[in-house]
Amino acid sequence: MSALRLRFRAGSGTEANRAGRTGDRILFALCAGAGLLAVLVLGEVVYQVISGARPAISKFGLGFLVHSRWAPNFSAFGAAQALVGTAITSIIALSIATPLGIAIGVYLAMMAPPPVRTVVGPLVEMLAAIPSVIVGFWGLIVFSPFVANHIEPALHNVLGFIPLFGAAQTTGFSLLTAGLVLTIMVLPIIAALSRDLFLTVPVELKEGAAALGATRWEIIRGVVLPTTASGVAAATVLGLGRALGEAIAVLQVVGDGTGIHSSLFQPGETLAARIANEFTSPESKLHIPSLFYLALILLVIGLVTSVLARMIATRFDVHRTLA
Amino acid sequence: MTAQLDVPERDPGLPDPSAPLIASGDLRRRDAVSRAVTASAAVAAFLAVAVLAILVFTVISKAWSVLSLSFIFTNPSGLDSGGIANALLGTIEIVAIAAVIALPVGILTGLYLTEFAGANSRSGRFLKLVLDLLQGLPTIIVGVVVYGLIVAVTHRQSGFAASVGLSIVMLPLIARSSQEVLLLVPGTLREAADSLGVSRWRTVLGVILPTAAGGIATGAILSIARAAGETAPLLVLDSIYDPNATQLNPFGHGVPNVPILILTTSDLPSPSALTRAWGAAFVLLAAILIANVAARIMLARSRRKMMG
Helix, strand or coil, X not given: CHHHHHHHHXXXXXXXXXXXXXXXXXXXXXXXXXXXXXXXXXXXXXXXXXXXXXXXXXXXXXXXXXXXXXXXHHCECCCHHHHHHHHHHHHHHXXXXXXXXXXXXXXXXXXXXXXXXXXXXXXXXXXXHCCHHHHHHHHHHHHHXXXXXXXXHHHHHHHCCCCCCCCCCCCCCCHHHHXXXXXXXXXXXXXXXXXHHHHCCCHHHHHHHHHCCCCHHHHXXXXXXXXXXXXXXXXXXXXXXXXXXXXXXXXXXXXXXXXXXXXXXXXXXXXXXXXXXXXXXXXXXXHHHHHHHHHHHHHHHHXXXXXXXXXXXXXXXXXXXXX | CHHHHCCCCCCCCCCCCCCCCCCXXXXXXXXXXXXXXXXXXXXXXXXXXXXHHHHHHHHHHHHHHHCCHHHHHCCEECCCEECCHHHXXXXXXXXXXXXXXXHHHHHXXXXXXXXXXXXXXXXXXXXXXXXXXXXXXXXXXXHHHHHHHHHHHHCCCCHHHHHHHHHHHHHHHHHHHHHHHHHHCCHHHHHHHHHCCCCHHHHHHHHHHHHHHHHHHHHHHHHHHHHHHCCHHHHHHCCCCXXXXXXXXXXXXXXXXXXXXXXXXXXXXXXXXXHHHHHHHHHHHHHHHHHHHHHHHHHHHHHHHHHC
16 A cells, blocks of 8 residues: 555655655754754853953953962952862862772673673662762761761871871861762763773673683783773763862862862862852852853863863774774 | 704794693782782672662651652742642753753754764764763853853843753753664665655654654653753752742743752751751652663663664
8 A cells, every 4th residue: 555655656746756855955954953053052152151251351361270369259369279179179089980980890891790780780870860969968968977077087097197188177078078979970970981891892802811811800901901991081081071060069068168278178169169159149240250260261171171082082983993 | 954844943932832731820819819809890889889879878768757748749838847849840840841942952963963964974073072062061051151141131040041051951962862872773764765765854754763762762861860950050040939939930930949949958957957858859869760760671672672
């Protein structure tokens, strides 16, 4: 039946053809329009952030980046403290989450028995689905007292001679707590991505190494990690992007501190957390433009990280297809 | 002449084939190292699962005393008592509007990438870059941008502004996931339709989209679950409202919502207000985790269907 109908339509000539062509054009226009809209959204993001920051840029210039004093009621604005806080919390998060995430990826891709793999893999990914406000809430109520009472005193006792590990604070709201909370949010990203990467390593390579007598660890260190190194690097950079831009969970535990301190146990501030915290309650005329300036810094860092991750990943893809 | 048949000089780097088959090297040590690494990798995986368990268990145990049907179906009365019905309704509304904006744009963008832009065309690669950049955008930046776009113009926070913000968060997720699913549609289906002389748009509507529907729906559910818990844009766009009233007009009015309810209640000193915040966190977390599990099941099913 349908074949007959189709033949009839094909025979009916130009009319159906024209309808087909018009339909194709409409569909193309819709799809291209949607793609264009996505591009426009990104352009609008960049434009809005720059134009919002313009008054602060013309007032403070690049000195904004190195001044650490942030006192909205005195119209004194500088990004250095938030920049340092962002860097420290991200470094803490990545330096814990990267080795752990790679280890989890290795375990799920190569070691875990299949039943464990099918349960643990999705559970790890589920960790990434927990909203940041709930992680932050837990960090605020449960985790920061734990940090203050157990982790900070322990670190201070053992490593107290290093200024990073100063005297423990009573609240637990600190750069360290923020970094640890970020670790929880970054870990599932790195773990899931590196697991997927390790699964792409050709089985011939692994079996070849095994046939040469390599132990499991030697296969991982000698074959799996070297062939996926750039992909793992890209996964880490993606995790970094997440850690840099997280506002809510950090805001809840970082303590909204002022000044740059040597100790990780002092409250601090990050770019994203400060924007989230102060945007709805400006205290002076240049307050909002200065927050937009912070957003511009964050945007630039974020875009650079995304491009970097992508560049590393494409190089990895090219490498893999050539091999 | 015969002297030439002597065993040639061996390359010292190669193993001696006549050597007895006894393992060289410190096997016991190598084996111990390998075992230690295996064990610590297992511990790392256990740690991640433990963190998930601790988070979920904390939310459940702290929320337990407040959970009841009336918590979901009544409005709050003050900070300390009542339910979260208005915030729940508001979140559903905001996320629904965001989905109505982001779903068509995202799916069409995915279609553009697979059906119209060649795999290596310049426009396709550029669009993928743009989507990656959008996806990597810190969500607080999305918030301040929509603030400049809508709130600064209307001088009012609104539920609609929040929806626009969330739709920007959802767009790249939907576009990339639809693209990935559309790529899985077997090329033979397209060729069969082409050979019958079916025009491209009929192929897309009648063959390609229905085949990929399950996978696209999975991506849609995941992005909706992501948007439902997103807090940073709402803080800037939709955090000023009467927390005790139901407000469903998203234009020019702040709409109560669950993430902001949790955030603003989480640092209050009152224990009963905190318990309500845990209750709200439980409802949000349960909805998101159930959506994730459902999406996972749907994905497995549609994969099976598509592979035949």
